[in-house]
Amino acid sequence: MSISIEFPDGSKKQFDDGVSVLEIAKSISTSLGKKAIAGKFNGELVDLHRALKQDGKLQILTANDDDALIVLNDTAAFLLAATLKAAYPKMHFGEGHSTADGFFYDTDNEDGQVTVNDLADIKAQMQALVKANGEIKRVFVSKDELLKAFAGDPYKESLINAESGVQIPAYQLGDFVDFGYRALLDKAGEAKIFELLSVAGAYWQGKSSNPMLQRIYATAFYKQADLDADLKRRAEIKERDHRTLGRELDLFFVDPKVGAGLPYWMPNGSTIRRTIERYIIDRELAAGYEHVYTPILANLDLYKQSGHWDHYREDMFPPMDMGDGEMLELRPMNCPSHIQIYQHHIRSYRELPIRIAELGMMHRYEKSGALSGLQRVREMTLNDGHTFVTPDQIQDEFKNILQLMMNVYEDFDVTDYTFRLSYRDPKNTEKYFDDDEMWNKSQSMLKGAMDDLGLDYYEAEGEAAFYGPKLDVQTKTALGNDETLSTIQLDFMMPEKFHLVYTGEDGQEHRPVMIHRGVISTMERFIAYLTEIYKGAFPTWLAPTQVEIIPVNLDLHMDYAESLQKTLAAKGIRVKLDKRNEKMGYKIREAQTQKVPYTLVVGDQEKNDATVSVRAYGSDKPSTEDLNVFVDAIVSEVKNFSRTGK
RNA sequence: GCCGCUUUAGCUCAGCAGGUAGAGCAUCACCAUGGUAAGGUGGGGGUCGCCGGUUCAAAUCCGGCAAGCGGCUCCA
Incomplete structure (x- = not known):
């Protein structure tokens, strides 16, 4: 054969x-x-x-194939488990295998959990095992044999029992047997280049009702240089982290005295935020939105009617009992507020779509462990908007919103994102408004719209809002976590709950459909995201300080420096003049570490010729430019959102 | 919320077999200073996260709480 x-x-x-x-x-x-x-x-x-x-x-x-890294990391995970099993006789094991970013193994030790401090020891023992270079053999073992090998280990028992078949494919090194791998290398010595990175808690099988195991994160490579590069990459992530940059550039802070998850915006961060807020309001006004202001507090009844109290309570701050029967609630979302705006007048089909927008401040009681810098906070301001449409306007409005989103992304140079269609979890429907027909209808409508536009997307069950399915735009943070930037949500429920109507052409009352949408997310999350993608070097139009002027000599050149400052400020440029009694090099260095887009050094030469010596951020070669040329250039740069080639 | 770790000056960190605190940067003063990434000298600044315990004595040991970090769960 x-x-x-x-x-x-x-x-x-x-x-x-x-x-x-x-x-x-x-x-x-x-x-x-x-x-x-x-x-x-x-x-x-x-x-x-x-x-x-x-x-x-x-x-x-x-070794050059990406998939080969999976084999290596699986092998390393196997060897880590073998090491741990020998070192900690009372250790139990959950899952362990390669990931997109290395590998991990979940452990649970009766005699005290492993901690980061144990990693050096474990690494040394694992290296010894690698050095012994034993043969890793693929074997078929019965469930009974496996159960014996992991006797007393409830997690492995459960994994073994979940295996189908009588003889289970497994890998063996000496006495150690483990299963669940796709393919492993045949010699332990081939997995010699690895690093144990960190220890973190992880729920058994990802369920928060299950016990928590200790997960050891690690990574392996075929070449030392690749490992070094990866470790360097991991270290550099820190330099992108908006929390680090937020402190260095003095953008914001969070003080436990005031409260976790309640950020303070320093002048620099506020400048960036204000610039973005003005930008997005202008954009939305131009796109037919009407911007409003509504209270961040409302009677609890409003959120009972909207369904938030039933479906969203655990994310809400407890209501304030005013003592006279009135209960006030800090709003977790703005939609009920905008519904009030809609309902304040009789609405005609001629007015639709009605687009209500607001930079709406909301409060959500996020779990303490979820808080993180500006990325996850308890008080946030959403670039929120609700469009009220007739059913046959849905498709067009969906496209309008998508178009607005794309235009905005272009201005911020956001290019790395994916579309996610977020459906309700069919196995856990009590989390959502109960109306199967509505869900099926709106989910297929969203999908249809995306297909019509020919856009790539992936589908995710269990990611919907409680009132409807969403199109989410997913990005990655510096640390590699997935995060929703923009969202468009179809909602047939709230109009129902609030008995929203408009008068149709036929003179009858009809029910509008609501589209909830956020284009640039919350100010908090968006600025955290921008800080990371720009590495703190904000484009000129957003930079807190756009120009720093440094006179060569404080006495001789101050008049020219000051007139320069006045000229630029009059054009709306955010300019600073460094009058401190310090060396020029010192001031230049500081302007660079603060990532100021342009540093202007002025002395006799510039004063006499009406020029400026321009040093752009990140450049070490200053150039001399005519003063007026520089002013015009920076003004137009700011106006064009610092985009080149426009 | 859960697991592990951490918390010392504005920032980054040292000190920790228990004997009441230190460096660099920043800040302030003085001196120096004319050309593109840190000039010099000196000074000020900390109830060592908070509360409690052990002890003659706690930044150091123990407990509780809070916040931060790495994750998990959740999420804009």
Whole structure:
């Protein structure tokens, strides 16, 4: 019997039934035989010794393939578990395997949990195991044997019992057996380049009602240089972190004396925020929105009617009991407020769509462990908007909003995002308004709109708002966490709850549909996000200080410096003059560390010629420019949102 | 909220076999200072996160609480 194997280049070759991946690699070339790490057979990762018994497509993986990293990290996870099992006899094990970012293993130790302080020891023991270079064999073991190997370990027992089949594929190194891997390397010594990174809690099987295990995070590479580069990358993340930059650039702070999750905006951060707020209001006014102000407090009854009290209570601050029967509630969302605006007048179909927008301040009682700088706070101001439309306007309005979003992203140079259609969780419907027909209808409407526009998206169950499905725009933070930036939400429920109507062409009352949307998220989250993507070097139009003027000599050049400052300020440029009695180099350095877009040094030469010496942020080569040319250039740069090529 | 770690001057951190605090940067003063990333000298500044306990004595040991960090769960 022979089987036919097809290679990535399309060529086919016959092999004996049961041939191993390694044998095939060797048959192609000696060097490939040496470099081969694993295979990908019909899309599935297989180890080198796997016997192939059917026709199929085979890719031989070498260290250069991304998938090879999965094999390596799985192997490292296996070796970590083997090390831990030997070092901590009373340790129990949850899941452990490679991730997009390395690998992890969940542990639970009766004699005290592992902590970061143990990592050095564990690493040394793991290195010893690697050095011994034992053979890692793929074996088939019965459930009973596995249960014996992990006797007394409730997590592994549960994982073993969840396996289908009698003989379970597993890997063995000496006495240690573990399962659940796709493919491993065949020698422990091949996983010698790794680093144990951190320890963190993780719920068993991701359920918060389950016990919490200790998760060891780590990463492995084939080359030391790759590991070094990755560790460097992880260190550099810190430099992007908006909390670090927020302190260095004096943007904001959070003080426990005042309250966790309640940020204070320093003048620099406030300038950025104000600039963005003015920008987005102008944009929305131009797009047909009407901007309003509504109270952040309301009678609790409002949120009972909206459904927030039933479905969103755990995220709300407790109501204030005014003592005379009145209960006031800090609003967690602005939609009920905008509904009041809608309802204040009789509405005609001629007015729709009605677009109500507000930079609406809201309060949500976020769990203490979820708070993080400006990214997750308890008081936030949302770039909120609610559009009230007739049912046949939904599609167009959806496109309008999407268009607005894209235009705004362009101005902020936001390019790295994905679309997520967020549906309700069909297995947990009590979290949501109960109306299957509405859900099915609105979910398919959203999907239809995205398909019509030909946009790529992925679907996620359980991510919807309690009142309706959403289109979310997902971005990543500096630390790599997923985060929602913009959102468009279809809502048939609230209009129902509040008995919203408009008079139709037929003179009858009709129910409008509400579209909730946030374009640039909350001011807090958006500015955190921008700080990270810009690494604190805000484009000129957003920079707190746009120009720093440094006179060469405080006595001789101050008059010119001051007139320069006046000229720029008169054009609306945020300019500072450094009058301190310090060396020029010192002031220049500070302007650079503060990431000021332009530093102007002026002395005799500039004063006599009506020029400025311009040093752009990040550049070490100043250039001399005519004063008027510089002023015009920066004014137009600010006006164009600092975009080049426009 | 949960697990682990952390909390000392404005910032970054040292001190910790228990004997009442230190550096660099920043700040202030004085001196110096004309060309593109840190000039010099000196001074001021901390009830060592908060509350309680052990002790003759606690920044240091123990307990509780709070906040921060890494995650998990949740989320704009």
